[in-house]
Amino acid sequence: MLFDVRPKIFEEDLFNRERELNMILEALRLGEGIILVTGIRRIGKSSVLNVALKKSNLPYVIIDVRKIFFEYGNVIHRRALFNAIADSFTRNMKFFEKIKFKVKDVIGRIKGFYVSEVGVEVEPNINSKLTDILAAIDEWCLKNDFRFIVAFDEAQYLRFAGGVKYDGIFAWVADNLRNISIIFTGSEIGVLRDFLKFDDPSAPLYGRYYREVVLNRFDRETSIQFLKKGFEELRMEVDGEELEEVVDKLDGIVGWLTFYGYCRGIQGLSHRRALNETFEKCSRLVLEELQKIIEPSRRRYGAILKAVSLGYTKWSDIKDYVTIKVGSITDRRFSMLLNKLVKYSYLIKENGRYEIPDPIVKYVLREKFQI
Ligand SMILES: Nc1ncnc2c1ncn2[C@@H]1O[C@H](COP(=O)(O)OP(=O)(O)OP(=O)(O)O)[C@@H](O)[C@H]1O
Numbered sequence: 001m002l003f004d005v006r007p008k009i010f011e012e013d014l015f016n017r018e019r020e021l022n023m024i025l026e027a028l029r030l031g032e033g034i035i036l037v038t039g040i041r042r043i044g045k046s047s048v049l050n051v052a053l054k055k056s057n058l059p060y061v062i063i064d065v066r067k068i069f070f071e072y073g074n075v076i077h078r079r080a081l082f083n084a085i086a087d088s089f090t091r092n093m094k095f096f097e098k099i100k101f102k103v104k105d106v107i108g109r110i111k112g113f114y115v116s117e118v119g120v121e122v123e124p125n126i127n128s129k130l131t132d133i134l135a136a137i138d139e140w141c142l143k144n145d146f147r148f149i150v151a152f153d154e155a156q157y158l159r160f161a162g163g164v165k166y167d168g169i170f171a172w173v174a175d176n177l178r179n180i181s182i183i184f185t186g187s188e189i190g191v192l193r194d195f196l197k198f199d200d201p202s203a204p205l206y207g208r209y210y211r212e213v214v215l216n217r218f219d220r221e222t223s224i225q226f227l228k229k230g231f232e233e234l235r236m237e238v239d240g241e242e243l244e245e246v247v248d249k250l251d252g253i254v255g256w257l258t259f260y261g262y263c264r265g266i267q268g269l270s271h272r273r274a275l276n277e278t279f280e281k282c283s284r285l286v287l288e289e290l291q292k293i294i295e296p297s298r299r300r301y302g303a304i305l306k307a308v309s310l311g312y313t314k315w316s317d318i319k320d321y322v323t324i325k326v327g328s329i330t331d332r333r334f335s336m337l338l339n340k341l342v343k344y345s346y347l348i349k350e351n352g353r354y355e356i357p358d359p360i361v362k363y364v365l366r367e368k369f370q371i
């Protein structure tokens with residue numbers, strides 16, 4: 001069902017991402033080591049990742065790094081990562097059996113992991129390292145002619161790993177473990193880039209080949225088609241003008257369109273109420289996430305975002321607004337904060353002008369956000 005608000009798992013529920021799916025599948029077929037799936041929040045990264053993993057028919061683990069980060073007190077502990085790996089194996093035991101990937105042979109050999117019929121568990125005082133796990137998987141895959149996928153959803157949170165340098169580990173995997181492909185997704189695209197540092201000569205992943213699959217918003221026509229098809233599935237007739245208004249207001253961000261469709265099609269709200277509900281409910285989510293990001297310099301970040309939401313798009317105009325609102329700030333510091341917001345994908349910079357790419361973020365900043 002298109003209007004299911006959870007990340008999609010089945011290809012038939014994934015609308016208009018054939019090209020992106022094929023890019024990922026081709027990279028896997030060619031045995032490429034690193035694949036990035038990037039795009040702003042709610043654009044469908046997790047859905048595309050889920051479907052690609054399923055469609056590849058290859059064994060995989062998928063790790064929701066953002067979930068670990070928030071569940072375990074804003075840090076990525078090794079043990080939490082191992083638990084997530086074990087859980088992912090457990091969820092897919094039947095699939096592994098079907099494709100003859102022998103979890104027990106592979107994971108059972110690693111100290112601290114325990115494999116039973118029903119799943120994989122981690123001993124509390126496990127001493128093994130991620131590299132041990134990956135090496136064991138790769139060795140088995142090499143002998144048995146498998147490719148294995150390790151997927152990190154919202155991988156940029158791996159930068160909060162205490163002393164562990166994951167970028168170094170990934171470079172080692174890329175160079176040495178030929179039968180493993182890693183997929184990273186990230187909505188804070190600049191932050192993900194800063195973490196992986198493909199362009200930094202002093203960083204471990206420097207110069208490594210990677211394939212990037214960028215998820216863009218749907219264009220107008222595709223957004224309308226998406227809504228039409230979703231309502232058709234529910235056998236509902238909807239007014240074309242109303243759909244136009246939905247796309248005017250929510251743009252081609254499939255997550256928001258899905259939420260509208262859910263409110264209207266499943267919850268049975270009227271067009272107007274569904275649209276209001278989408279703005280109200282989704283803006284709460286957005287605001288919560290935004291507060292966390294801007295916390296280190298709340299008033300200044302807040303003033304920058306407010307300025308852009310009010311239509312100031314030029315560096316100097318935004319800076320003037322910020323200075324009036326929260327006092328003077330050096331050019332350097334101002335640019336740093338502005339660029340950070342671009343890295344976090346709250347702003348985009350196009351032809352020297354700054355904009356907010358997400359209509360719900362814009363609404364939140366205009367209506368709900370006080371500096
Ligand atoms: N191609 C698609 N077809 C149908 N529904 C989709 C599609 N892509 C995403 N969705 C829906 O949009 C919402 C957001 O999708 P998803 O969680 O995959 O995006 P995301 O980019 O991972 O979001 P986040 O940044 O919050 O992690 C979900 O409700 C999902 O079901």
Ligand SMILES: [Mg+2]
Nearest residue numbers: 045046047153
């Ligand atoms: Mg996601």
